[in-house]
Amino acid sequence: MIQVEHLSKRFGDKTAVDDISFRVDEGEILGFLGPNGAGKSTTMRILTGFLPATSGTARVAGYDVFTDSLNVRKQIGYLPENVPLYLDMRVNEYLTFRAQLKGVPRKDRRARIQEALEKCGVVEVQNQIVGTLSKGYRQRVGLADTMVHNPRILILDEPTIGLDPNQIRQVRSLIKELGKKHTILLSTHILPEVEMICGRVIIINNGKLVAMDTPGNLTSKLRGGATIHLEAKGPFRQIKAGLEGIPSVLSVKGEDESAAPSGTRTKTHRFVLETDKGRDVREEVFNAFVENKWVLLGMKKEAVTLEEVFHQITTREAEEAAGPLPPAEGPAPKGGIKETVSGLLSRVKSKGSRA
Amino acid sequence: MTNSITIFKREMISYFYSPIAYIVIAVFLLSSGYFFARILALSQQATLMYSLANTQVILSILAPVITMRLLSEEVKSGTIEMLMTAPVTDFEVVFGKFLAALCLYLVMLAPTLLYVVFLGWVGEPDMGPIISSYIGLALMGSMFVSVGLLMSALTRNQIVAGVLGIVTLVILFYLGFAVSGTEGWYVPVLQYVGTYDHWEPFTKGLVDTKDIIYYVSITVLCLFITIRTLESSKWR
Numbered sequence: 164m165i166q167v168e169h170l171s172k173r174f175g176d177k178t179a180v181d182d183i184s185f186r187v188d189e190g191e192i193l194g195f196l197g198p199n200g201a202g203k204s205t206t207m208r209i210l211t212g213f214l215p216a217t218s219g220t221a222r223v224a225g226y227d228v229f230t231d232s233l234n235v236r237k238q239i240g241y242l243p244e245n246v247p248l249y250l251d252m253r254v255n256e257y258l259t260f261r262a263q264l265k266g267v268p269r270k271d272r273r274a275r276i277q278e279a280l281e282k283c284g285v286v287e288v289q290n291q292i293v294g295t296l297s298k299g300y301r302q303r304v305g306l307a308d309t310m311v312h313n314p315r316i317l318i319l320d321e322p323t324i325g326l327d328p329n330q331i332r333q334v335r336s337l338i339k340e341l342g343k344k345h346t347i348l349l350s351t352h353i354l355p356e357v358e359m360i361c362g363r364v365i366i367i368n369n370g371k372l373v374a375m376d377t378p379g380n381l382t383s384k385l386r387g388g389a390t391i392h393l394e395a396k397g398p399f400r401q402i403k404a405g406l407e408g409i410p411s412v413l414s415v416k417g418e419d420e421s422a423a424p425s426g427t428r429t430k431t432h433r434f435v436l437e438t439d440k441g442r443d444v445r446e447e448v449f450n451a452f453v454e455n456k457w458v459l460l461g462m463k464k465e466a467v468t469l470e471e472v473f474h475q476i477t478t479r480e481a482e483e484a485a486g487p488l489p490p491a492e493g494p495a496p497k498g499g500i501k502e503t504v505s506g507l508l509s510r511v512k513s514k515g516s517r518a
Numbered sequence: 519m520t521n522s523i524t525i526f527k528r529e530m531i532s533y534f535y536s537p538i539a540y541i542v543i544a545v546f547l548l549s550s551g552y553f554f555a556r557i558l559a560l561s562q563q564a565t566l567m568y569s570l571a572n573t574q575v576i577l578s579i580l581a582p583v584i585t586m587r588l589l590s591e592e593v594k595s596g597t598i599e600m601l602m603t604a605p606v607t608d609f610e611v612v613f614g615k616f617l618a619a620l621c622l623y624l625v626m627l628a629p630t631l632l633y634v635v636f637l638g639w640v641g642e643p644d645m646g647p648i649i650s651s652y653i654g655l656a657l658m659g660s661m662f663v664s665v666g667l668l669m670s671a672l673t674r675n676q677i678v679a680g681v682l683g684i685v686t687l688v689i690l691f692y693l694g695f696a697v698s699g700t701e702g703w704y705v706p707v708l709q710y711v712g713t714y715d716h717w718e719p720f721t722k723g724l725v726d727t728k729d730i731i732y733y734v735s736i737t738v739l740c741l742f743i744t745i746r747t748l749e750s751s752k753w754r
Contacts, residue, residue, distance in 0.1 A: 211603040215752055236605040243603075247596035249528070251535045263524040264604045292535075308600070 164189045164316055164346040165210065170219035172205050172370075179205040181370035182219070187316075192342040194361030194378075195350035198477055202370040203350040204244050207320050210348070211241045224315055237266065240309030240345075244320040246301050250294030254285060254304055257293055258311055265312035279307040282340070284333065299330040306334065310341065317341060319349040323356060335360055354473055368477045381472050390465045391445065393434040397457035402432065405455060409447045411439035431460060521606045525614025526621070529588070533622050538587075542580050543626045549576050554633050564641030566633060567721045570651045574717055577623075577655075577662060578691055582683025584622050585666030586676045588615045589748070593674040608748045612741055616660075616667055623659040627652075647723035654720025657733040658713070662687055664740035671747040687713070 165187040172180040180202040187193045195203050208214040210221055212232035221228045224238040249257055258276045267275050280286045283303040288296060293304060302322065309317055322338065323331045338360055341347065351357060357364050358378045366374040366381075374381060395402055399419040406415045417434040438444050445462060452459040533539040554569040561568060589612075592598040601611060637643040666683040673679050693712030697705045709715050716729040 208599075213599055213603050213752070233605050233607070236603055239603075241600075241603045243596065243599045245596060247598075247600055249532065249597055250595075251532050252528070256531060260524060260528045261600075261604070264521060264601075264606060266605060 164191070164224060165348060166222045167206075167210070168220050170206065170209060170221055171217050172202075172209060172214065173217045178370050180209070180216075183367065183370075183372045184219075185365055185372065185375060187346060187348055189346055190342075191363060192338070192347045192349065192361045194357035194364045195348060195367070196352065196354070196357055196364055196473060197350075197367040198352060201367045203367065204320055205370075206367075207241070207318050207348070207350060208243075210235075211239060211318060212236055237312075238314055239316045239318055240312065240314040242305045242309045242317075242319045242322055244324070246305035248293045248301055248304060248308075251292065253290055253292055254296075255280070255289040257304065258307060261308045262311045267312050275311055275313065279311045282310065283307040283337065298325045299327060302326060302330070302334065306337065310345075315346060317345050317347045317349075319347065321350055321352075323351065323353065331356075366473060366476055373476050374472070389438055389443075391436040391438060391448070392461075392463045392465065393432075393436065393448070393459070394461035395432050395434065395452070395457055395459055396430060397432075397455070399432050401455070402457055403434070405451050405457075406434060406436060406448065409444055409451060412444055413437045413439055519610070521610040522614035522617065525606070525611055526617045529615055529618030530621065533584075533618065538583070539622055539625075542583055542622070543629075546576060546580055546626050547629055549573075550630055551633075554630075558637075564637045564643040566637070566643070566648050566651055569633075570655070571718065571721050573655075574658070574691060574714065575688070577658065578687035578713075579684050580626070581619075581623060581659065581662035582666035582669065582680045582687065584626075585615075585619045585663055585670055586680035586683065587670065588619060588667055589670040589744070590674050590676040590679045593751070594676075608745045612667070612671075612745045612748060616664060616741060619663040619667060620660055623663055624656065627655055627659070644723070647721060650720050650723045650725050653725060654717055654729070657720075657730060658717055660737045661713075661733045661740075664737040664744070668740045668744045668747070671744045 167186065168184050170180055170183045171178065183202075183206065185193075195206070197203050205214065209216045210223060210228055212228050212235055215229055223235045226234040226238070228235050249260075252260065255276065258279060259272065262272050262276055280289055283306045285300060285303050285307055288300055288304075293301065296304065302325070306319075306322065309319065319338070323334050326334060335356065338347065338349065342360070349360070361378065364374070364376065364378050364381060365372060393406075399417065403415055403417050406412060414437045415434055417432055419432060436444070436448070443464075445464060448462065449459065451457075550569065550573050553572045554566075557569045557572075589598075592601060602608075634643065634648055665686055666679075669683040669686065670676065670679040672682070690711065690713045692714075694709045694714040695712075697708045710732075716732045719726055719729055
C-alpha cells in the first residue's frame with residue numbers, strides 16, 4: 164500500500180530524514196516510533212504530498228507522491244500533528260466542507276458525515292463552533308475528517324497527543340476499529356500505544372531507520388530471556404540450590420527471610436531468576452517446588468518492554484554517532500532491514516553483557 | 519472548479535462569522551455615504567461621478583483588509599496542511615479565495631445602488647456613466663483583491679499582509695499624480711502603471727479596452743504569482 168525507497172529530506176544542511184526505506188502492506192497498522200524530532204512528521208508530510216523529498220521515492224496506493232500527488236491525496240486521510248482546524252466553523256459545517264473538498268458525492272455526503280460523527284463520538288458537539296471545543300474533541304473532529312471520504316489509507320501523526328487517559332483509550336480503540344477496514348500508518352512516541360495497536364513497528368531516530376519488526380519480536384530479540392519473580396516458603400538454601408539446578412537459569416538472587424523474627428514477617432523468601440534465551444522455565448520451577456514440597460506463593464514473568472527496546476536503540480545511536488549503522492541495503496527493504504535489526508539487536512545485547 | 523466553489527463557500531462562511539465583513543462594510547458605507555451626501559449637496563448634480571472618484575482611496579485601504587487573512591492565517595495556524603493534503607490544486611485554492619474576497623467586495627458595494635435609486639428620485643441622472651462606473655469598480659476590485667491576496671501569500675502575519683497591500687495600492691494610486699507636471703520618459707510609464715488614470719475614464723462613462731486590459735492583466739499576474747508563491751512554500 165505504501166512503498167518508501169531511500170527517502171531523504173534535508174532542510175538546508177540539516178538532514179531530517181536520512182535514506183529511509185519501508186513498506187506498509189494492505190490492511191496493516193504500522194507504528195512509527197521515535198523520539199521528538201526524529202523525522203516522523205517529515206516522513207508523513209512527504210507521504211501526503213505536503214513536502215517534496217530531497218531524494219528517493221515514495222508510492223502510496225501505487226501512485227508516486229510527487230508526480231501523482233492528487234491521486235495520492237484522494238486515497239489518504241491525513242491527521243497532522245496538533246490537528247489544525249478552522250476554528251470559526253461549526254463541526255458539521257467543517258466536515259461538510261472537508262467532504263466536499265475530498266470529493267464525496269452529494270448523495271452520500273450526509274450519510275458519510277453522520278457515520279464519521281458517530282464513530283468518533285462527536286455527534287453531541289456537531290453544532291458547536293470548533294474553536295470552543297476542548298483539545299480532545301478537536302482531535303476527534305480531526306479524526307472524523309480523516310475518515311469522512313472513506314480513504315484506503317489513514318496517516319495519523321500522533322493521534323493521541325494531548326488527550327486525557329479516557330480519551331486516549333477511546334481513540335485507540337477507534338483506531339483499532341478503523342484498522343479492520345483501512346491501512347493505517349500512525350506515529351507516536353508513546354510505547355504502550357504501539358504495543359496495543361500496531362501489527363508492526365518502525366523505530367526511527369535522527370532521521371534514520373533503526374529497527375523494523377513486530378512489537379513482540381523486537382522485545383524478545385533484544386533480550387531473549389526473561390526475569391522471573393518468585394515468592395516462596397520453605398528452606399531458603401535448598402530452594403536456591405534447587406532453582407540454580409534448573410537448566411537455562413542463569414542466576415538466582417534471593418532474600419533470605421528465615422532469620423527474620425517470627426511473627427513480624429511471614430517468612431516469605433523472594434527470588435529473582437534470570438533465564439536464558441527462548442525458554443520458559445516456569446513449568447520446571449513449579450515441578451521443582453512440587454517435588455520438594457516447598458510452598459510457592461507467587462510467580463511472575465517480566466518481559467522486556469518495548470520501552471526498553473526503544474530506549475536502548477535510540478540512546479545507543481547517540482552514543483555511537485561516530486560509527487552509524489550500515490544502511491538498509493538493496494531494493495528489497497524488508498529483508499535488508501530485518502538483517503540490520505537483528506545485527507543491531509545482537510550488538511545491543513553484547514554491549515549490555517559487557518557492562 | 520467545484521473545489522474552488524467549495525473553498526469559496528467556506529471563506530464566505532468565515533467572513534460572516536467574523537466581525538471583519540461587517541466592519542469593512544460599515545466603514546465603506548459610512549465614508550462613501552458621507553462623500554455622496556456632501557458632494558450632492560455642494561454640486562447639486564444628479565451624478566455619481568465625483569463621489570465615486572473619491573472612493574478609490576477608501577477601496578485601496580479596504581480591499582487588503584478583506585484579503586489579508588486569506589492565506590497568511592492558513593499558514594500561521596497550520597490549516598494549510600489540512601487544505602493542501604486534500605485533493606485540491608494550488609490554483610483551485612487561490613481562485614476560490616479570490617472569488618470569495620471579490621464577492622465580499624461586491625457585497626460591500628451593493629448598498630451604494632441605493633444612491634442611484636435616490637438620484638433617480640430627486641433628479642434625472644445619466645445612467646451611462648453610472649453603469650460604466652460600476653463596471654470599473656468591479657474590474658478595479660478584482661485587481662485590488664488580487665494584489666491583497668498576493669501580499670497574504672507572501673507573509674504569515676496577516677497585519678503585515680494588510681499593511682503591505684494598502685501601501686502598494688496607495689502608492690499605485692498616487693503614482694499618476696506624483697509625476698504629473700513633470701517631464702521625462704518615465705511620466706507616461708508611471709501614469710500607465712498607476713491606477714488613477716485607468717479608473718477616471720469609467721466615472722465619465724468611458725469603457726476603454728486599454729483600461730480593461732490593465733485591470734485584468736494585473737489581476738491575472740497577481741493570481742499567478744500567488745499560486746507560484748504557494749507552490750514554492752513547499753520547497754523552503
